[in-house]
Amino acid sequence: MSQFGTEFCDHFAIAQFDGKAWQPAEIKALEPLSIHPAAHVLHYASTCFEGFKAYRWADGKARVYRLYDHIARMQKSAASLKLPVPDTELLANMVLDLVRRQVEDIPQPPSSLYLRPTLIGTLENIGAAASPSTVATLFVLASPVGDYFAGGARPLKLLVEDQRSRSTEQLGSTKTGGNYAAALGPTLAAKAEFGVDQVLFCPNGDVQETGAANFLLINDDEIITKPLDTTFLHGMTRDSILTLAKDLGYRINERSFTVAELLEWVKTYEAALSGTAACLTPVGTLVHKGQEIPVRDGKAGPSVEKLRTALQSIQYGEAPDTHGWLTEV
Ligand SMILES: *Cc1c(COP(=O)(O)O)cnc(C)c1O
Numbered sequence: 586m587s588q589f590g591t592e593f594c595d596h597f598a599i600a601q602f603d604g605k606a607w608q609p610a611e612i613k614a615l616e617p618l619s620i621h622p623a624a625h626v627l628h629y630a631s632t633c634f635e636g637f638k639a640y641r642w643a644d645g646k647a648r649v650y651r652l653y654d655h656i657a658r659m660q661k662s663a664a665s666l667k668l669p670v671p672d673t674e675l676l677a678n679m680v681l682d683l684v685r686r687q688v689e690d691i692p693q694p695p696s697s698l699y700l701r702p703t704l705i706g707t708l709e710n711i712g713a714a715a716s717p718s719t720v721a722t723l724f725v726l727a728s729p730v731g732d733y734f735a736g737g738a739r740p741l742k743l744l745v746e747d748q749r750s751r752s753t754e755q756l757g758s759t760k761t762g763g764n765y766a767a768a769l770g771p772t773l774a775a776k777a778e779f780g781v782d783q784v785l786f787c788p789n790g791d792v793q794e795t796g797a798a799n800f801l802l803i804n805d806d807e808i809i810t811k812p813l814d815t816t817f818l819h820g821m822t823r824d825s826i827l828t829l830a831k832d833l834g835y836r837i838n839e840r841s842f843t844v845a846e847l848l849e850w851v852k853t854y855e856a857a858l859s860g861t862a863a864c865l866t867p868v869g870t871l872v873h874k875g876q877e878i879p880v881r882d883g884k885a886g887p888s889v890e891k892l893r894t895a896l897q898s899i900q901y902g903e904a905p906d907t908h909g910w911l912t913e914v
Pocket of ligand 1: 636760794795796797798799818819820821822823859860861862
């Protein structure tokens with residue numbers, strides 16, 4: 586299958602907020618959007634998005650993973666950007682109608698259909714830097730994606746960045762375009778200088794997350810990860826893994842920790858990144874102050890593997906959905 590995010594289904598869902606109300610959504614042939622060059626989003630980055638997957642089970646029917654939790658997170662993102670907040674039913678039906686329409690395009694697990702709701706401020710006013718976009722467009726793209734782990738789960742190498750931030754305190758938990766623009770420069774520099782895959786942002790030594798994934802430390806009976814606050818994105822994969830780990834008898838230790846603690850703990854703890862695209866991915870090496878520090882022996886560990894399998898088994902329909910995370914289409 587082609588590279589993640591580059592292949593699209595031939596239809597998408599779209600709806601407009603006209604300043605007063607959301608207008609009925611349409612499923613249309615995928616086509617370019619026509620927006621005014623003065624549109625708020627193009628100048629003042631009034632945009633947020635979501636990312637989640639639908640899986641097509643052996644029975645031929647699709648299931649969407651944590652649809653209503655992702656919608657709730659998008660509503661929080663929209664509110665924090667002062668954009669019109671999409672109605673739950675409107676957005677849920679846009680997603681479900683689109684998935685129903687494209688169900689034949691969903692490859693069998695471990696492949697899936699990646700869904701990308703996006704909200705943009707379309708107010709035509711370049712003088713509105715300090716006022717919100719009162720009109721908006723909401724659309725949902727669907728993209729068939731292959732198995733992230735085809736070829737095996739290669740442990741990642743991360744640069745531990747102990748000065749700079751990925752985002753700002755007020756937008757860290759908002760899934761908004763500007764945050765990825767902010768992380769891009771430091772990430773490209775780290776790739777070029779140290780050959781790392783990602784940057785682990787730890788401003789003033791506080792271990793937060795990478796550009797697009799949450800960070801967890803895991804041993805045989807405990808998970809350590811940062812407690813929810815406004816500085817980082819509240820991943821649904823993070824929440825799912827913590828919930829399943831608790832079911833499996835792990836202690837969940839949500840606490841802030843420092844780079845010094847991190848470097849000590851990776852002698853015995855596995856480390857992993859969590860996110861929809863790559864589920865739970867092992868981290869094998871940290872780079873700090875120019876030095877390479879292996880996470881344990883630098884290889885993928887058993888707990889990360891076990892927890893990833895536990896989550897994927899539910900998503901693929903191989904284990905019961907004990908937490909009611911899947912919506913049948
Ligand atoms: C989307 C995202 C995540 C992961 O969230 P999931 O809901 O698990 O996919 C983590 N960090 C950032 C910055 C993100 O944008």
